[in-house]
Amino acid sequence: MRLVLLLALTLLLSACHSALEQRNGYWVDTAHPAQGARPRIRVVVLHYTAEDFPASLATLTDREVSAHYLIPRQPPQQAGEAVIWQLVPESQLAWHAGPSFWRGATRLNDTSVGIEIVNQGYRRTLTGLQWQPFTAAQQQVLTMLLRDIIRRYGIAPENIVGHSDIAPQRKQDPGPLFPWQQLAQQGIGAWPDAATVQRYLAGQAADQPVSPERLLATLQRYGYDAATARTPESQRKLIAAFQMHFRPQDYRGLADAETLAIARALLARYGEAQ
Structure with missing residues (x-):
């Protein structure tokens, strides 16, 4: 039985010889990459x-x-x-x-x-x-x-x-x-689709106030740390950071209809944070 296992292992190594990598005093078989691996850099x-x-x-x-x-x-x-x-x-x-x-x-x-x-x-x-x-x-x-x-x-x-x-x-x-x-x-980074933003605006004025809680919940779904923004000032800073990225012409940190529409358009395009 032991001889059979050794023979099988030898045959397997021979079949995968092209995947063998020599290192300092030993060899590594790289022919079986794990499906659960992912790059460290994300x-x-x-x-x-x-x-x-x-x-x-x-x-x-x-x-x-x-x-x-x-x-x-x-x-x-x-x-x-x-x-x-x-x-x-x-x-x-x-x-x-x-x-x-x-x-x-x-x-x-x-x-x-x-x-x-x-x-x-x-x-x-x-x-x-x-x-x-x-x-x-x-x-x-x-x-x-x-x-x-x-x-x-x-x-x-x-x-x-x-x-x-x-x-x-x-x-x-x-x-x-x-x-x-x-x-x-140029295909680098995220940006909302303009038509989708207009669809979510649904004819509202861009500066129409919206519920800060609703906007912050949407930003949390996209990926921002809105859960820890509990004071009005911390909420304003978070909304302003989002606006500086996706609507830099007005980044006062006010919760308005256009900011919410942009956040919803990003979710539609890129999905929720997992």
Whole structure:
């Protein structure tokens, strides 16, 4: 019996010889991948640095904070192509998300790639916040980087997010000038279908007030951490984070009909958080 088992094992190894991988003093048979496996990386989190490039590089290579990639405002060229900085291998964890939540998951550092984009964020003026635009060169190389990451890990569109999406009580980056819609037009990230938004609006004025509780429940279904937003101010911050991503022309954090219609259109297109 033992001889039969050894023979069967030998035949199996011979049949799968092309799947054998030699390592340091042993061999591994890779012919039987488990169906329950999935990539560790499921989310991409986009940030602005709020500092110039030298300060950003110093901060992100110190002990307290890190990110996988850093994109300067005007990336230098090498053989006609942009150069960006990889500070942490994708296989390793970077400290960029902090306390976070997205679509039922916490500890987003464990399952994400963090991309920092050099941008000063905002400055306060007499007429309100003035945000710094992202450069065309940044947008171009970011598009290529995101395409590569999505291809490598099969990341769903709804899992391309901003720091403010996963930590709306603490963060505002990448801010209302980040080109989410332009990226979505190139197949990167989520964006609501305009016709579906209009169908859910059903002739209501965009600024028609709606129940904050109803809007927050819809945002929770899509993936935001609305369950812990219990005060009016925390609810406003969460709604504003959603609006900065999906309706940046008005991100005051008011619960209105257009915001609810956008959230419902996203659910119709991408489904509920599991």
